[in-house]
Amino acid sequence: MRTLEQLFLDELADINDAEHRLTRALPKMVRLATNDQLREAFQGHLDETEQQVKRLNGVFEAFGKKARAKKCEAIAGLIKEADEIASDNKDCPTINAALISAAQKIEHYEIASYGCLVEWAEQLGNDEAVELLQATLDEEKSADKTLTGLARQCCNADAEDGSVDNGEERRTHKGRGMRPARSRN
Ligand code: FE
Numbered sequence: 698m699r700t701l702e703q704l705f706l707d708e709l710a711d712i713n714d715a716e717h718r719l720t721r722a723l724p725k726m727v728r729l730a731t732n733d734q735l736r737e738a739f740q741g742h743l744d745e746t747e748q749q750v751k752r753l754n755g756v757f758e759a760f761g762k763k764a765r766a767k768k769c770e771a772i773a774g775l776i777k778e779a780d781e782i783a784s785d786n787k788d789c790p791t792i793n794a795a796l797i798s799a800a801q802k803i804e805h806y807e808i809a810s811y812g813c814l815v816e817w818a819e820q821l822g823n824d825e826a827v828e829l830l831q832a833t834l835d836e837e838k839s840a841d842k843t844l845t846g847l848a849r850q851c852c853n854a855d856a857e858d859g860s861v862d863n864g865e866e867r868r869t870h871k872g873r874g875m876r877p878a879r880s881r882n
């Protein structure tokens with residue numbers, strides 16, 4: 698019979714592998730982004746990701762275990778898709794919007810994983826683990842919000858401006874530098 702602690706530790710090994718893969722994938726996204734703010738956002742999240750790996754070591758420790766990793770098929774797949782969408786949009790005005798979409802899929806996967814891990818650590822009564830995992834969950838949520846902000850502020854409009862040539866029918870809101878956001882998180 699498997700215990701909740703075993704389930705928790707397996708999922709921890711999965712996200713540990715995912716974060717390691719992301720420390721290798723993010724530098725490529727930094728290089729591919731042609732928008733300065735997006736490049737900074739990716740670089741900033743790469744720095745955070747390196748800290749997240751250290752935090753995961755702390756979580757294993759909080760359970761008296763040695764850190765381990767187990768291949769995360771989902772993140773490996775999402776990184777593969779990110780590579781694909783990046784090469785499809787390379788040297789196009791859509792590149793930054795494309796990179797944002799790929800990155801947000803990754804952040805959402807991480808948010809789901811850390812959300813479960815926080816709940817399980819709480820259930821298991823390990824306060825130290827809860828604190829570490831919650832800190833990373835907050836960073837993933839904030840990274841996701843930053844990406845939505847950049848998409849609205851410039852990257853989606855830039856993608857459209859470069860590919861559509863009819864100023865009349867443009868649905869972007871250049872003047873305010875942001876499309877109006879209603880009832881969206
Ligand atoms: Fe992460």
Ligand code: ZN
Pocket residue numbers: 711712715768769770771772
């Ligand atoms: Zn996974």
Ligand code: FE
Pocket residue numbers: 778
């Ligand atoms: Fe897909």
Ligand code: FE
Pocket residue numbers: 742803804807837840
């Ligand atoms: Fe992340």
